[in-house]
Amino acid sequence: MPRVTVHRKAHFNAAHRLFNPKWTDDKNFEVFGKCSNPNYHGHNYELIVSLTGEVDAETGYVYDLGILKDLIKTEIEDAFDHKNLNLEVEEFEKLNPSVENIAVVTYDKLRKVIEKEYDLTITLYETPRNFVTYSGS
Numbered sequence: 001m002p003r004v005t006v007h008r009k010a011h012f013n014a015a016h017r018l019f020n021p022k023w024t025d026d027k028n029f030e031v032f033g034k035c036s037n038p039n040y041h042g043h044n045y046e047l048i049v050s051l052t053g054e055v056d057a058e059t060g061y062v063y064d065l066g067i068l069k070d071l072i073k074t075e076i077e078d079a080f081d082h083k084n085l086n087l088e089v090e091e092f093e094k095l096n097p098s099v100e101n102i103a104v105v106t107y108d109k110l111r112k113v114i115e116k117e118y119d120l121t122i123t124l125y126e127t128p129r130n131f132v133t134y135s136g137s
C-alpha cells in the first residue's frame with residue numbers, strides 16, 4: 001500500500017525564559033538577548049504533527065485525524081497552553097525551553113502514544129519565521 005504523510009496543526013501560547021543557570025546574567029543576555037528577560041515573555045507556538053504510514057485498505061486512512069487531534073490536546077495543549085514552561089512544566093525544570101527542546105519534548109510525549117508503525121515528525125514554529133523540525137534522531 002502507498003505510504004502517505006498526514007498532518008495536523010495545533011496551537012498553544014506559552015511563556016518562557018531562555019537562560020543557562022551556570023552563566024552570569026550578562027552572559028545570558030549576550031547569548032539569548034531579550035529571550036533571557038528574567039520576567040519571561042510569551043510566544044504563540046504553531047505545531048504541526050506529521051504521521052507517515054500506509055493507507056489502510058478498508059478506511060482509506062493513514063491515521064484517524066480525530067484521534068490525533070485528541071492526542072495533541074491531551075498530551076501537548078493541556079500540558080503547555082497558557083503555561084510558564086520554565087516554572088510549570090516538569091520537563092523544563094532543568095531543560096532550557098528553546099523551540100528545539102520544546103519540539104523534542106513534544107515528540108517524546110506523542111511518540112509514547114502513537115504506534116511504532118507510524119513515522120512521526122514534529123514541526124514547531126516559535127515565530128512565523130523561526131521554526132524547527134524533529135523526527136526523533
Ligand code: NI
Binds near residue numbers: 016035041042043
Ligand atoms: Ni522566546
